Amino acid sequence: MSTMSELISIDGVCHTYTPAHGREVLALDNVSLQVQRQEFVALLGPSGCGKSTLLYLIGGFLPVTQGSIRVDGKPVGGPGPDRGIVFQHFALFPWKTVRGNVLYGLEKMGLPRAEREERARTFIDMVGLSGFEESYPSQLSGGMKQRAAIARTLAIDPGILLMDEPFGALDAQTRGLMQAELLRIWRGSPKTVMFVTHDVHEAVYLARRIVVMSARPGRVKAVIEADLDRADPQLTKSRAFIDIVDEVWSLVREEAVRAERYRAE
Amino acid sequence: MTHLKALLIRYSPLVLLAALWEIASRSGLVSSLALPPLSDVAIAWLDLAKSGDLWTNGLASMTRIGAGLGLAIVIGAVLGVLMAWWRALDRLLGPLVEMLYPMPKSALIPVTALWLGFGDASKIVLIFLGCMLPVILGAYNGARGADQALIWSARSLGASRLATLWNVVVPSALPEIANGIRTSLALSFVLLVSAELIVARKGFGYLIGFLGEGGTYDAMFAVVLTVALLGFIADRLYNALVRWGFRWQQ
Ligand SMILES: Nc1ncnc2c1ncn2[C@@H]1O[C@H](COP(=O)(O)OP(=O)(O)OP(=O)(O)O)[C@@H](O)[C@H]1O
Ligand SMILES: [Mg+2]
Numbered sequence: 355m356s357t358m359s360e361l362i363s364i365d366g367v368c369h370t371y372t373p374a375h376g377r378e379v380l381a382l383d384n385v386s387l388q389v390q391r392q393e394f395v396a397l398l399g400p401s402g403c404g405k406s407t408l409l410y411l412i413g414g415f416l417p418v419t420q421g422s423i424r425v426d427g428k429p430v431g432g433p434g435p436d437r438g439i440v441f442q443h444f445a446l447f448p449w450k451t452v453r454g455n456v457l458y459g460l461e462k463m464g465l466p467r468a469e470r471e472e473r474a475r476t477f478i479d480m481v482g483l484s485g486f487e488e489s490y491p492s493q494l495s496g497g498m499k500q501r502a503a504i505a506r507t508l509a510i511d512p513g514i515l516l517m518d519e520p521f522g523a524l525d526a527q528t529r530g531l532m533q534a535e536l537l538r539i540w541r542g543s544p545k546t547v548m549f550v551t552h553d554v555h556e557a558v559y560l561a562r563r564i565v566v567m568s569a570r571p572g573r574v575k576a577v578i579e580a581d582l583d584r585a586d587p588q589l590t591k592s593r594a595f596i597d598i599v600d601e602v603w604s605l606v607r608e609e610a611v612r613a614e615r616y617r618a619e
Numbered sequence: 620m621t622h623l624k625a626l627l628i629r630y631s632p633l634v635l636l637a638a639l640w641e642i643a644s645r646s647g648l649v650s651s652l653a654l655p656p657l658s659d660v661a662i663a664w665l666d667l668a669k670s671g672d673l674w675t676n677g678l679a680s681m682t683r684i685g686a687g688l689g690l691a692i693v694i695g696a697v698l699g700v701l702m703a704w705w706r707a708l709d710r711l712l713g714p715l716v717e718m719l720y721p722m723p724k725s726a727l728i729p730v731t732a733l734w735l736g737f738g739d740a741s742k743i744v745l746i747f748l749g750c751m752l753p754v755i756l757g758a759y760n761g762a763r764g765a766d767q768a769l770i771w772s773a774r775s776l777g778a779s780r781l782a783t784l785w786n787v788v789v790p791s792a793l794p795e796i797a798n799g800i801r802t803s804l805a806l807s808f809v810l811l812v813s814a815e816l817i818v819a820r821k822g823f824g825y826l827i828g829f830l831g832e833g834g835t836y837d838a839m840f841a842v843v844l845t846v847a848l849l850g851f852i853a854d855r856l857y858n859a860l861v862r863w864g865f866r867w868q869q
Binding site: 433445 | 786790
């Protein structure tokens with residue numbers, strides 16, 4: 355089924371949560387997806403459809419119990435710095451400053467001190483947090499925390515980037531800047547990106563392929579190609595762009611309605 | 620300056636209480652045998668200080684607290700975190716901790732005296748055993764409460780399991796460990812004085828008992844007040860230290 359150029363290969367993955375108290379939840383049902391090396395894939399779907407769960411499985415945080423997930427041909431074991439993740443709720447170390455958070459992964463890489471400091475400064479600067487190096491997460495706004503988390507993950511330069519609504523807490527303006535920045539980084543050193551978002555416009559702007567998931571239990575409903583010229587400054591006003599956004603929108607809306615009805619029952 | 624003024628206002632009721640004490644005792648409202656005037660107590664304190672009795676006994680007491688509490692904090696924190704991290708150890712020690720935690724620790728006084736005699740060792744072990752439990756419980760709960768996403772973050776940034784324990788689980792547990800230590804600090808004074816009152820030849824508790832039996836109540840009160848003041852100062856200092864250590868918490 356999979357060929358050599360596929361970096362992430364997800365085949366027939368199901369995931370059931372079995373909490374200590376409360377009932378079981380089937381979060382993912384027979385999900386299959388192949389992601390090419392250096393591909394930028396967006397993941398869309400109604401809340402609770404298992405987008406985060408899928409990222410956690412790829413990241414190696416949750417065990418794959420049914421189906422298989424292979425990265426570079428090997429089944430995923432535990433987590434590792436080859437798969438960087440930006441969590442939906444940031445997960446910054448609260449006892450470390452912004453600088454300390456960004457330095458953590460660099461220390462684990464074993465870089466010499468001067469180089470660590472240099473890299474940390476570069477990435478903090480890139481996400482627009484210079485001047486807040488010595489702030490603790492509790493002193494930052496939601497959007498600033500999100501940017502600090504992004505800097506921390508980008509700094510270790512992982513081959514695979516798993517991003518869980520990384521721009522969700524940002525205002526429209528900062529969000530636009532960060533999107534452009536992410537594309538610039540991706541062009542500079544192409545990574546394989548899996549990007550979860552609720553924003554259809556953002557998905558089409560960033561990703562070559564857009565995966566729309568169905569309401570719980572999560573399945574792959576549709577995969578849409580968005581082979582657009584992202585260097586074109588007029589891209590978002592082009593016919594092709596608007597058509598794809600419309601197409602994705604109607605798919606997402608169908609599922610949102612289904613999810614709503616499901617909840618009402 | 621305003622800080623000092625705020626402190627003075629905050630503790631002014633104590634000054635009032637001291638004045639009431641002096642008046643009640645001097646006027647004969649309360650028998651001066653039951654409550655010697657505060658000024659007499661102060662003079663008795665100076666005498667005790669001059670004779671050196673206060674210092675030798677105080678030093679003995681503080682050494683016992685320092686050793687017992689120090690051991691309790693180090694061993695308790697390590698045990699608590701390991702119990703949270705390692706299920707087998709939890710199974711082994713969990714029931715023991717649950718059973719011992721609500722026990723009145725003073726019940727151990729005769730036991731440690733029987734095992735270790737009247738000297739320092741019995742007091743140190745008593746304080747160690749009694750004070751270790753709140754620290755274990757704090758460390759255990761704090762480590763169990765460590766945010767899953769933080770552990771995952773560390774792992775995906777390249778930290779080994781052991782590094783994650785040290786870099787994430789331990790710092791997550793620290794605030795609860797600090798709460799446990801605060802409970803233990805108060806408990807250590809209770810255990811120390813009780814034990815020294817009953818079975819000792821040195822220490823604040825011994826001195827209080829000795830002076831009380833001899834009928835020198837003003838001196839006895841002087842030692843009681845000294846212990847109270849030391850406990851109060853220890854608690855305040857500890858609080859300041861914790862606030863500084865956890866300034867990231869806001
Ligand atoms: N730890 C857990 N225990 C039990 N059920 C869980 C757990 N985590 C998630 N679930 C359930 O699994 C389903 C998928 O959750 P997941 O967080 O992956 O959704 P999501 O698509 O990321 O949603 P959102 O867009 O709101 O972030 C949800 O229905 C949720 O209730
Ligand atoms: Mg999610």
